[in-house]
Amino acid sequence: DTGVSQNPRHKITKRGQNVTFRCDPISEHNRLYWYRQTLGQGPEFLTYFQNEAQLEKSRLLSDRFSAERPKGSFSTLEIQRTEQGDSAMYLCASSHPGQGLETQYFGPGTRLLVL
Amino acid sequence: ILNVEQSPQSLHVQEGDSTNFTCSFPSSNFYALHWYRWETAKSPEALFVMTLNGDEKKKGRISATLNTKEGYSYLYIKGSQPEDSATYLCAFNTGNQFYFGTGTSLTVIP
Numbered sequence: 001d002t003g004v005s006q007n008p009r010h011k012i013t014k015r016g017q018n019v020t021f022r023c024d025p026i027s028e029h030n031r032l033y034w035y036r037q038t039l040g041q042g043p044e045f046l047t048y049f050q051n052e053a054q055l056e057k058s059r060l061l062s063d064r065f066s067a068e069r070p071k072g073s074f075s076t077l078e079i080q081r082t083e084q085g086d087s088a089m090y091l092c093a094s095s096h097p098g099q100g101l102e103t104q105y106f107g108p109g110t111r112l113l114v115l
Numbered sequence: 116i117l118n119v120e121q122s123p124q125s126l127h128v129q130e131g132d133s134t135n136f137t138c139s140f141p142s143s144n145f146y147a148l149h150w151y152r153w154e155t156a157k158s159p160e161a162l163f164v165m166t167l168n169g170d171e172k173k174k175g176r177i178s179a180t181l182n183t184k185e186g187y188s189y190l191y192i193k194g195s196q197p198e199d200s201a202t203y204l205c206a207f208n209t210g211n212q213f214y215f216g217t218g219t220s221l222t223v224i225p
Contacts, residue, residue, distance in 0.1 A: 004158070033213070042119070042204055042215030043159075056211050091159075102147065102208060106158040 004107035006092050012113045013082055020078045021110045025094030032075050033104060034067055035091040043091055049075060082114045117141050119207045121216035128195050129224050135191045136219040138205030142186040146210035150179055150190055153218070154201040162190075162203075195223045 005024045013019050025032050030051050035043035046065065047057045051072035064082075069075040079086055089111050093104035120139045128134050140148065150162040163172040168183040176193045192199055202218040 035215075040217065042121075042206075042217045043213075045212050045214065048212075058212075093159075103149065103161045103164050104213070105161070106151075108158050
């Protein structure tokens with residue numbers, strides 16, 4: 001396991017459809033973060049997990065977004081009834097509290113385009 | 116929402132020039148300040164994590180300083196090379212959340 005992986009890398013969907021993304025963190029990392037990044041902006045925090053518990057969720061996150069990490073390993077991010085404004089890069093990162101003061105290791109991202 | 120600002124937004128320098136960028140952040144709720152380097156089509160890569168006021172970190176030709184009292188960090192690149200071309204992101208860590216700046220896009224012209 002050399003890093004954080006995300007699938008799919010690209011997703012094109014029609015408005016109104018549901019999409020689900022997957023993130024596999026570095027195996028010994030117990031913290032997992034989801035971010036959204038739009039053009040010209042930095043990554044925007046969405047939510048984070050410590051093991052299987054979802055500890056923080058951004059107030060900017062609408063109820064169409066849900067994330068899970070059922071066994072404390074991989075995580076899924078689902079967007080229901082997608083809107084064109086959901087088009088963005090969705091980044092996942094993982095960290096371990098004992099390593100480098102929460103240095104986050106990022107995956108390559110999933111780029112979503114909603115038509 | 117905490118405001119993290121980076122300047123300049125973009126920068127073009129000649130190979131061999133030295134350059135620096137600024138990250139401004141709130142002076143309260145500080146836990147750590149992170150710098151990342153993000154090359155096109157790659158994942159953001161961690162450069163530094165800084166926690167103490169007055170911290171200075173160095174990695175090769177890249178170094179960073181931290182002032183938590185006034186809420187800023189500088190990233191310096193000495194003798195820029197074309198491979199330094201990337202977006203440099205800073206992130207303010209409150210211990211619970213990370214707040215990223217919009218990044219400084221650096222282009223080093225050979």
